[in-house]
Amino acid sequence: MLEDLLSRLDRLKEFLTIKPLYYDLNTNEFVWIDTRQLPWNEVYIRTKDYNRVARAIKDMEIRGAPAIGVTAAFGLTLAAVHSKAKRAEELMNEIKEAYGVLAATRPTAYNLFWALDRTWRAAQRAFEVENDADAIREAVLREAFTIYVEDVENNVNMGRNGAKLIDNGDRIVTHCNTGSLATAGFGTALGVIRYAWHEGKSIKVYADETRPLLQGARLTVWELKKDGIPVTLIVDGASGLLFRRGMADLAIVGADRITLSGHVANKIGTYNLALAANANGKEFYVAAPTSTIQPVVGEDSIVIEERSPDEVKTVLGRLTITVDDVEAWNPAFDITPPELVSGIITEKGVARRPYEKTLKEIIGLTE
Numbered sequence: 001m002l003e004d005l006l007s008r009l010d011r012l013k014e015f016l017t018i019k020p021l022y023y024d025l026n027t028n029e030f031v032w033i034d035t036r037q038l039p040w041n042e043v044y045i046r047t048k049d050y051n052r053v054a055r056a057i058k059d060m061e062i063r064g065a066p067a068i069g070v071t072a073a074f075g076l077t078l079a080a081v082h083s084k085a086k087r088a089e090e091l092m093n094e095i096k097e098a099y100g101v102l103a104a105t106r107p108t109a110y111n112l113f114w115a116l117d118r119t120w121r122a123a124q125r126a127f128e129v130e131n132d133a134d135a136i137r138e139a140v141l142r143e144a145f146t147i148y149v150e151d152v153e154n155n156v157n158m159g160r161n162g163a164k165l166i167d168n169g170d171r172i173v174t175h176c177n178t179g180s181l182a183t184a185g186f187g188t189a190l191g192v193i194r195y196a197w198h199e200g201k202s203i204k205v206y207a208d209e210t211r212p213l214l215q216g217a218r219l220t221v222w223e224l225k226k227d228g229i230p231v232t233l234i235v236d237g238a239s240g241l242l243f244r245r246g247m248a249d250l251a252i253v254g255a256d257r258i259t260l261s262g263h264v265a266n267k268i269g270t271y272n273l274a275l276a277a278n279a280n281g282k283e284f285y286v287a288a289p290t291s292t293i294q295p296v297v298g299e300d301s302i303v304i305e306e307r308s309p310d311e312v313k314t315v316l317g318r319l320t321i322t323v324d325d326v327e328a329w330n331p332a333f334d335i336t337p338p339e340l341v342s343g344i345i346t347e348k349g350v351a352r353r354p355y356e357k358t359l360k361e362i363i364g365l366t367e
């Protein structure tokens with residue numbers, strides 16, 4: 001049933017140096033690396049319970065927009081495959097319940113809703129055509145596995161498209177983690193950097209530590225060191241000086257949601273990095289699969305997740321760094337306006353301003 005997808009995945013294995021998550025077809029379990037324990041411990045967790053998958057997204061064991069989407073699709077798969085329902089309608093009700101649980105995990109990454117909708121539609125098609133519970137189970141598994149394989153394929157194509165924008169000797173600033181650990185494998189912005197490196201371009205990376213959860217210090221540095229790519233860790237506030245002193249040539253970041261007008265939601269601190277790059281005449285690129293693009297204009301549809309103030313008041317919950325009774329505000333994302341975005345790198349090509357025209361062309365939305 002999945003032989004074609006397994007063969008496509010096998011052709012990608014050179015790019016899957018880090019396998020952050022996967023579906024175990026022998027045990028019908030979903031398996032993932034707990035990114036909260038990196039870089040100290042590489043711990044894989046496996047489950048048959050979609051509620052456990054939802055908790056992994058909410059608690060950021062699994063994080064990164066494309067990874068969240070793929071994970072949610074496999075969450076629906078677990079609900080379908082392990083359901084005891086015999087009647088198709090009963091099974092559809094159980095899948096719908098799982099959809100609601102997974103959709104409520106985190107509000108910003110568009111990939112989550114895109115993947116849930118796509119997988120739900122596959123279940124609906126099987127329900128309407130075959131009205132058979134096992135056919136629905138097979139359809140859901142196949143759709144989730146397709147989303148998984150496509151994500152890796154898209155990342156490699158995005159890497160190829162974006163690497164054309166990188167010159168030999170470039171010094172690249174990046175924010176948060178956009179590598180294998182944020183996707184089904186290879187990465188988005190880090191995939192572009194990986195691809196340029198493997199093409200033989202001599203580059204170096206400045207990785208923003210990315211307060212408060214330090215995805216840059218913990219995950220991006222760990223990934224780049226594993227690949228042997230030169231990386232220097234900086235605090236988030238250092239990128240302005242880096243650009244002003246001429247020590248960096250461009251910035252490449254990921255995205256959690258992009259609208260057709262080119263408004264980009266990404267990890268908090270991204271807007272500041274965009275301002276620093278633009279203020280010093282340097283390019284600021286965003287790399288994301290088209291599954292991150294929400295087909296609406298403007299920024300009103302973008303919900304910025306606000307997480308616990310404790311994440312700001314501590315270092316990873318271990319060391320309190322401020323006065324106990326101080327208020328803290330912890331938006332997990334910010335929004336970069338299109339006028340600061342030099343280009344949006346996708347698996348289908350690089351979109352330039354005016355984004356409402358070029359992004360519609362890239363996602364196949366005709367006027």
Ligand SMILES: CSC[C@H]1O[C@H](OP(=O)(O)O)[C@H](O)[C@@H]1O
Nearest residue numbers: 063064065176178182254266267
């Ligand atoms: C490949 S996009 C990853 C994207 O997701 C991150 O957010 P989080 O770690 O909270 O899931 C960050 O915004 C990255 O750019």
